[in-house]
Amino acid sequence: MTNLIVLPMALPIIIGIILIFLRPYIKTQRAITVIGLLTTIGISGYILQSVYTDGIMRLDFGGWQPPFGILFVADSFSAILVLVATIVTLICTIYAFSSIGREMENMYFYSFVNFLLAGVNGSFLTGDIFNLYVNFEIMLLASYVLIVLGGKKMQLRESIKYVVINIISSWFFLVGIAYLYAQLGTLNMAHISQLISESGQTPLLTITSLVFLVVFALKSGLLLYFWLPGSYSAPPTAVAALFGGLLTKVGIYSMIRVFTLIFYHETQITHLAIGILAGATLIAGSIGAVAYKDIRQIVAYNVIIAVGFILVGLAVMTQEAFEGSIYYLMHDMIAKSLLFLLAGTMITVTGEKRFDNMSGLIRNYPAFGWMFFIVMLSLAGVPPLSGFIGKVLVGQGAIEAGSFILLALAFISSIFVLYSLLRIFLNSFWGETIISFEDEIPLRKGWMVSFGLLTILMFVLGLGAEYFAPYVADAAYTLMNPQVYIDAVLND
Amino acid sequence: METLITILSGVLVTVGTYLLLSKSILRVVLGTAIFSHAAHLLIITMGGLKTGNVPILGDEDVSAFVDPLPQALILTSIVISFAVTAVILTISYRAYQTLGTDNLEELRGSKYD
Amino acid sequence: MKINNVILRTVTKLVVFIILTLAVYLFFAGHNSPGGGFIAGLVLASAFVLLFIVYDMETIKNAIPLDFKKIAALGAFLAVGTGFGAFLFDVPFLTQAFDYFQVPFFGEIELTTVTIFEAGVTLAVVGVVVTIILSISEDV
Numbered sequence: 001m002t003n004l005i006v007l008p009m010a011l012p013i014i015i016g017i018i019l020i021f022l023r024p025y026i027k028t029q030r031a032i033t034v035i036g037l038l039t040t041i042g043i044s045g046y047i048l049q050s051v052y053t054d055g056i057m058r059l060d061f062g063g064w065q066p067p068f069g070i071l072f073v074a075d076s077f078s079a080i081l082v083l084v085a086t087i088v089t090l091i092c093t094i095y096a097f098s099s100i101g102r103e104m105e106n107m108y109f110y111s112f113v114n115f116l117l118a119g120v121n122g123s124f125l126t127g128d129i130f131n132l133y134v135n136f137e138i139m140l141l142a143s144y145v146l147i148v149l150g151g152k153k154m155q156l157r158e159s160i161k162y163v164v165i166n167i168i169s170s171w172f173f174l175v176g177i178a179y180l181y182a183q184l185g186t187l188n189m190a191h192i193s194q195l196i197s198e199s200g201q202t203p204l205l206t207i208t209s210l211v212f213l214v215v216f217a218l219k220s221g222l223l224l225y226f227w228l229p230g231s232y233s234a235p236p237t238a239v240a241a242l243f244g245g246l247l248t249k250v251g252i253y254s255m256i257r258v259f260t261l262i263f264y265h266e267t268q269i270t271h272l273a274i275g276i277l278a279g280a281t282l283i284a285g286s287i288g289a290v291a292y293k294d295i296r297q298i299v300a301y302n303v304i305i306a307v308g309f310i311l312v313g314l315a316v317m318t319q320e321a322f323e324g325s326i327y328y329l330m331h332d333m334i335a336k337s338l339l340f341l342l343a344g345t346m347i348t349v350t351g352e353k354r355f356d357n358m359s360g361l362i363r364n365y366p367a368f369g370w371m372f373f374i375v376m377l378s379l380a381g382v383p384p385l386s387g388f389i390g391k392v393l394v395g396q397g398a399i400e401a402g403s404f405i406l407l408a409l410a411f412i413s414s415i416f417v418l419y420s421l422l423r424i425f426l427n428s429f430w431g432e433t434i435i436s437f438e439d440e441i442p443l444r445k446g447w448m449v450s451f452g453l454l455t456i457l458m459f460v461l462g463l464g465a466e467y468f469a470p471y472v473a474d475a476a477y478t479l480m481n482p483q484v485y486i487d488a489v490l491n492d
Numbered sequence: 493m494e495t496l497i498t499i500l501s502g503v504l505v506t507v508g509t510y511l512l513l514s515k516s517i518l519r520v521v522l523g524t525a526i527f528s529h530a531a532h533l534l535i536i537t538m539g540g541l542k543t544g545n546v547p548i549l550g551d552e553d554v555s556a557f558v559d560p561l562p563q564a565l566i567l568t569s570i571v572i573s574f575a576v577t578a579v580i581l582t583i584s585y586r587a588y589q590t591l592g593t594d595n596l597e598e599l600r601g602s603k604y605d
Numbered sequence: 606m607k608i609n610n611v612i613l614r615t616v617t618k619l620v621v622f623i624i625l626t627l628a629v630y631l632f633f634a635g636h637n638s639p640g641g642g643f644i645a646g647l648v649l650a651s652a653f654v655l656l657f658i659v660y661d662m663e664t665i666k667n668a669i670p671l672d673f674k675k676i677a678a679l680g681a682f683l684a685v686g687t688g689f690g691a692f693l694f695d696v697p698f699l700t701q702a703f704d705y706f707q708v709p710f711f712g713e714i715e716l717t718t719v720t721i722f723e724a725g726v727t728l729a730v731v732g733v734v735v736t737i738i739l740s741i742s743e744d745v
Contacts, residue, residue, distance in 0.1 A: 002697070003691060003698050006688075010685065010688060010689070010698070013681075013685055014685050014686070017681050017685065018682070020674065020675065020678035021675060021678060059698060060697050062697060062698075062699045062701060063696065
């Protein structure tokens with residue numbers, strides 16, 4: 001039944017709404033959220049499996065046939081991201097249970113987490129470019145609320161910038177849609193792609209594609225990342241982990257989708273631009289990651305490096321590179337959430353923000369310290385952890401396409417990732433213990449559960465890369481051959 | 493007609509940019525609101541102006557309707573910009589209350605916190 | 606600040622009902638002509654806001670003991686819920702059905718599930734607008 005593919009978006013929305021009525025009953029809220037997210041994970045897994053066996057699924061809302069109605073399309077790429085995003089949300093929510101505090105739970109926190117997930121999943125699944133805008137806005141509205149919830153001075157200060165910058169980028173999105181509609185008269189992405197391949201990508205369309213490039217670059221933090229470190233440092237740890245794991249990834253997804261499905265005819269302009277931006281992002285992100293001593297800033301700059309790395313895969317446009325990007329996207333959602341959670345917890349237990357003010361944490365929290373070590377290795381791309389396979393495949397693709405500069409930048413950036421995190425590890429986990437055993441804050445069970453789950457997931461993704469390979473290959477194949485997507489939407 | 497409206501939307505963008513670059517939060521909020529109006533105007537212009545009847549089902553000839561899609565898009569996007577404006581107004585009001593200033597220059601934040 | 610605005614109060618008592626009637630009219634007119642749930646919601650909200658402005662907040666809150674946040678949630682629930690109806694009948698999500706019925710006294714009328722969706726939109730709009738205005742104006 002194709003109605004199934006609306007559930008990853010509709011289920012979180014309806015749960016979010018129900019939670020509003022259950023405001024005073026925090027325990028019930030938690031239980032319902034967990035059950036709802038588990039159900040969504042199950043459904044997304046089932047969707048992924050059936051897309052793999054039966055091909056791309058499609059749902060026409062209200063029975064309006066494409067290209068007239070709004071539709072949801074689930075191909076392997078979308079289904080993989082929906083699955084990983086929902087899992088990450090579940091784990092961050094588990095962390096939030098024991099860290100976010102009753103006051104915020106009472107202010108509809110779980111409702112907004114659900115709405116955020118609904119927007120993210122909707123963005124992954126939609127097949128209509130205006131609907132993509134709408135889903136972006138659902139996600140962003142929820143994120144505006146989450147970033148400011150709690151009302152601390154820093155949050156309020158940073159959230160204004162975050163909201164304004166996102167309003168501007170949404171405005172660019174609308175302008176891009178207006179120009180696209182004026183030229184083609186349709187909003188269905190498959191139909192747009194078909195019309196462009198029939199009539200050719202005119203210079204005007206290429207300019208329009210650059211407007212979209214600006215939009216998604218702002219959303220994903222591709223070179224236009226100046227808003228990112230500040231806003232991701234402001235909210236509570238669980239929220240920051242959600243943002244770091246999900247929000248930029250939606251921008252990356254949209255960019256990959258739009259520049260493989262719609263604007264893939266003038267690669268010497270658009271993809272060259274993406275390549276240059278990705279290279280510049282890698283350089284700037286690496287500089288940022290080693291320049292700061294505030295842990296949260298370093299972590300935020302690591303997000304930026306990952307954005308550059310994933311989009312190297314889009315810039316070189318080969319089957320291997322796309323497989324690598326998809327692997328790395330999955331890995332990055334998990335690893336970045338874990339990194340944000342660990343960094344946030346370090347700040348909570350020490351009360352310090354700079355790593356040179358902490359030391360000897362490994363005596364107090366050994367398991368915690370080694371998990372930080374594992375995530376560091378994973379982000380640097382050490383086998384058998386999850387980052388390895390993505391890095392290898394992106395590198396292989398870049399060699400095939402002959403983009404040696406991007407290849408070099410991508411791998412040098414890994415060293416910077418390793419260096420920046422190793423600095424934190426050596427300074428804050430080794431050396432003299434600053435927290436005596438009497439006044440050390442015990443790590444709560446919920447924290448350890450969420451760290452443990454994410455660490456296990458990294459191992460699963462790394463060791464089980466073989467098992468995921470067919471799904472990822474299928475996703476990359478659809479990205480390389482847009483006709484498959486178009487056929488599934490328009491001619492079946 | 494289309495040219496005129498496009499120019500008008502350009503003027504709105506100019507006004508919006510001016511407001512956006514000012515220091516007071518309230519002006520910035522107004523600037524974003526004007527920005528979104530400019531985008532709405534652009535969408536309806538791009539769909540073509542005054543080429544037919546109102547697109548409401550009745551007895552008339554179907555080919556005499558204007559394209560209803562841009563209107564639906566604008567309705568959606570007006571609702572969204574309404575919600576976003578409400579949120580940012582509330583946030584800036586709270587920020588003004590908590591931080592005691594509406595000057596963005598002072599909201600820049602220091603390096604050490 | 607207490608202003609003795611007798612004229613405003615008297616007029617409001619009358620006008621609120623006119624506004625409410627207009628909202629109901631717009632709501633049902635929206636099916637085939639200009640109007641609809643969103644606009645009806647805004648008009649309805651304007652009636653509430655007028656009451657809040659003319660009388661003080663406490664009076665109206667006692668007279669209309671509704672939590673507008675919950676009204677908004679209820680509206681959203683209705684609107685999304687109509688989509689879920691599609692699962693029961695195995696048709697695409699958000700499919701709307703309509704039919705003509707013979708009703709005594711009214712004659713033939715058209716009943717459609719889209720009205721439930723629109724009712725949800727109306728409630729959501731009323732709830733959200735009144736909540737925003739109350740929460741901003743409450744602590745001025």
